[in-house]
Amino acid sequence: MCATCGCDAETTVTMHEPGAHMHDHSHHEHTHNHDSSASKVLSVEKDILQENNLLAQRNRGFFEGRNILSFNLVSSPGSGKTSLLEHTLTALKGEMEFAVIEGDQQTTNDADRIHATGTKVVQINTGKGCHLDAHMVLHAVQNMQLKQNSVLFIENVGNLVCPSMFDLGEKERVVIISVTEGDDKPLKYPDMFHTATVCIINKMDLLPYVPIDLEKLKTNALHINPSLKIFTLSCTSGEGMQQWLQWLRARVHEAVTI
Amino acid sequence: MHELSIVLSIVDIATAEMEKAGGQSILEIELDMGCLSSIEMNAFEFAWMQGIKETALEHVVKKVNRIEGRARCLDCSNGFALQHFYDACPACGSHRMDILQGKELSVKTMVLSQAAPSP
Structure with missing residues (x-):
């Protein structure tokens, strides 16, 4: 076994950029030619996501200090994140103070829709980026003057893969899936369902027209994450919206009394 | 493409x-990457080739430890290997589990080339 990196002959994952390495280094025969006086092994032990995670905790502390209940909304594009927000903000207007951060690669279309509901909103355009990270949220929040005892929705970039790895400092991660997407979606994109705390199954008004087994969808999601709280609703027909709004009210009340 | x-x-x-x-340069880097850590290795290798260009890692030898997923069942305490988040406990069929390993994502060690000895 190699003394410096512990690899053995079975391990073939080491990569070497051809022509780029300047000293003789036959890795798997372990004839290292490092001059021991000129090289040194450093124990690093650092989480690759530590920078994001530290900033996320900073956001989380800020939210908790001001009693701001924060939600990170994640889904594939077109599942109805913005529609859910529009309906939620409109229904609870006057009951509680809201703010929204919108994440998209380009355009302010979603922010414009939220602005039309009379809610404070900031749009983050990630350019080519496929997810929001804690650093982006930190800067968005700096410009928002969020009120005490308010609710912050962060609508992530429509992508069911990448945002799962990036903690933003949110209290609840809400994954939204529409019935048109198929009941095996949780199995195909397990990381997002594994890290979410709430799952909203949207577009229930389309259920009669699509070949989907709703119970199977729920079971699949719960197999990946047994503690997931599931809502079924339709932003278009209003079906199931009351349960979601009631839960949200209770959650806000909980946050205030803690 | 979060791998980049x-x-x-x-x-x-x-x-x-x-x-x-x-250190003056990095000769080797050792990474811990759990099999449940949301990293697609092909995408990672592609991103690696692009991302290290003109950096201190450009000429580095990379070693990746793929750490297999392991979990303990919260219902029957059975310890088992976990390939996917949707796997059930092989002993009792429960999906309630404590994931013990497999989510690692860290830089473990590096081998540095030292600065020229000081006079």
């Missing part, structure tokens, strides 16, 4: 650690 973000974070960590230790 991951590669760039590795470059940042490695560069900072090298400078802190007074």
Whole structure:
């Protein structure tokens, strides 16, 4: 076994950029030619996501200090994140103070829709980026003057893969899936369902027209994450919206009394 | 394509650690990447080739420890290997589990080339 990196002959994952390495280094025969006086092994032990995670905790502390209940909304594009927000903000207007951060690669279309509901909103355009990270949220929040005892929705970039790895400092991660997407979606994109705390199954008004087994969808999601709280609703027909709004009210009340 | 973000974070960590230790360049880097850590290895390798260009890691030898997923069942306490988050406990069929390993994502060690000996 190699003394410096512990690899053995079975391990073939080491990569070497051809022509780029300047000293003789036959890795798997372990004839290292490092001059021991000129090289040194450093124990690093650092989480690759530590920078994001530290900033996320900073956001989380800020939210908790001001009693701001924060939600990170994640889904594939077109599942109805913005529609859910529009309906939620409109229904609870006057009951509680809201703010929204919108994440998209380009355009302010979603922010414009939220602005039309009379809610404070900031749009983050990630350019080519496929997810929001804690650093982006930190800067968005700096410009928002969020009120005490308010609710912050962060609508992530429509992508069911990448945002799962990036903690933003949110209290609840809400994954939204529409019935048109198929009941095996949780199995195909397990990381997002594994890290979410709430799952909203949207577009229930389309259920009669699509070949989907709703119970199977729920079971699949719960197999990946047994503690997931599931809502079924339709932003278009209003079906199931009351349960979601009631839960949200209770959650806000909980946050205030803690 | 979050793998590129991951590669760039590795470059940042490695560069900072090298400078802190007074190294001149990085010869080897060892990464722990759990099999349940949301990293697609093909995408990671592609992002790696692009992301390390003109950085302290450009000529590095990379070693990746793929750590297999292991969990303990919360209902029957059975310990088992976990390939997917939707796997059930093979003993009792429960999906309630404590994941013990497999989510690792860290820079473990590096081999640095030292600065020329001081006179």
